[in-house]
Amino acid sequence: ILNVEQSPQSLHVQEGDSTNFTCSFPSSNFYALHWYRWETAKSPEALFVMTLNGDEKKKGRISATLNTKEGYSYLYIKGSQPEDSATYLCAFDGSGNTGKLIFGQGTTLQVKP
Amino acid sequence: DGGITQSPKYLFRKEGQNVTLSCEQNLNHDAMYWYRQDPGQGLRLIYYSQIVNDFQKGDIAEGYSVSREKKESFPLTVTSAQKNPTAFYLCASWDRGRGANYGYTFGSGTRLTVV
Numbered sequence: 001i002l003n004v005e006q007s008p009q010s011l012h013v014q015e016g017d018s019t020n021f022t023c024s025f026p027s028s029n030f031y032a033l034h035w036y037r038w039e040t041a042k043s044p045e046a047l048f049v050m051t052l053n054g055d056e057k058k059k060g061r062i063s064a065t066l067n068t069k070e071g072y073s074y075l076y077i078k079g080s081q082p083e084d085s086a087t088y089l090c091a092f093d094g095s096g097n098t099g100k101l102i103f104g105q106g107t108t109l110q111v112k113p
Numbered sequence: 114d115g116g117i118t119q120s121p122k123y124l125f126r127k128e129g130q131n132v133t134l135s136c137e138q139n140l141n142h143d144a145m146y147w148y149r150q151d152p153g154q155g156l157r158l159i160y161y162s163q164i165v166n167d168f169q170k171g172d173i174a175e176g177y178s179v180s181r182e183k184k185e186s187f188p189l190t191v192t193s194a195q196k197n198p199t200a201f202y203l204c205a206s207w208d209r210g211r212g213a214n215y216g217y218t219f220g221s222g223t224r225l226t227v228v
Contacts, residue, residue: 004155032213043117044203046216089156098163099144099207100171101217103155 002026004092006104013080014112020076021107023090027071032093034101035064035075039086047075047088080111115140119204119220126191126198126227134189134223136204142218143209145187149173150201150222159202162187163209191225198227 005024013019025033032051038044048057053068061078077084087108091101117138126132136145144163148156158171162181176195181187191198201224205217 034216036216036219043219043221044217045219049214049216051213091156093213097209098161098169099146099209099217100158100161101146101156103148103157105153105155 002092002094002102004090004102004104006088006090006107008107009105010108010110012110012112015081017080017111018076018078019080019109020074021088021109023073023075023104025071025073025090025092025102025104026094027069029094030068030092031096033066033068033073034089034091034093035073036089036091037086038089038106044089075107077109080109082111082113085109085111117204117206117218117220119202119223121223122221124223124225126225128227129193131190131192132198132225134191134202134204134225136187136189136220137185138187138206138218139185140206140208140218141184142206143184144207145181146205146207146217147171147177147179147187147189148203148205150203156203159189198225200225 035047036044048064050066055066063076066073087106089106091103120135146161147159160179162168178190203222204220
C-alpha cells in the first residue's frame with residue numbers, strides 16, 4: 001500500500017514567522033507531486049504541481065521543493081499572514097496519465113495576528 | 114465562470130437508504146474523481162472516470178456506485194452496503210489533455226450524515 005505522510009499534523013505560528021512542512025512519498029514510480037491549500041468552508045485549490053527532481057516552485061510568499069530520489073517535498077511560507085491559515089495537502093501521482101492521486105493527511109496551519 | 118458544483122452541501126439519511134451525491138462540471142475536463150475524507154485521514158479515492166461511459170474503482174469502492182453518462186456529470190451513489198457512510202465527500206476533475214503540470218479542480222464537498 002502506497003503511503004504519503006505529512007508532518008507536522010498541525011502548526012501554530014505568529015504573524016510574520018516563516019514556516020515549513022514536509023511531505024514524504026514513495027520514491028519509485030514517480031509521476032508528479034501536488035500541493036493544495038484548503039481553507040475552511042472552501043474548495044481545495046492547487047498551489048503547485050511538481051514533476052522533476054530538484055524542481056523549485058514559487059507563488060508569492062509560498063515556495064516548494066522536490067526530491068524524488070529520496071521521496072520528499074518541502075513547502076515553505078515566508079512571513080506568514082493570518083490569511084495563510086489553512087490545511088495544506090500534498091498528493092502523490094504514481095499512476096501516469098490516470099490522474100489518480102494519493103493524499104497525505106494534511107498539515108493544518110494557524111497564523112495568529 | 115467554470116467550475117465544479119456539488120449538491121447538496123449537507124445531506125441526512127436514515128440507515129439502510131441509498132443516497133446519490135451530485136457532481137457537475139462545466140470545465141470540459143475528461144477525468145473526474147470522488148474522494149472521501151474522514152477525520153485524521155487523507156482523502157481516499159472511491160471511484161474515478163477518465164472518459165464518458167467508463168469508470169474505475171478506487172481504493173475504497175465497496176458500497177458505492179457511480180455512472181458517467183455525460184462528460185459534465187459524475188454522480189456517486191452511497192448504497193446501504195457501505196458500512197460507514199457518514200463522511201465528507203469531495204468531487205474533483207482534471208484536464209488530462211494539459212498533462213501532469215496541472216492540478217485538480219475540486220468541488221466544495223457534500224457532508225453526508227447517516228442516522
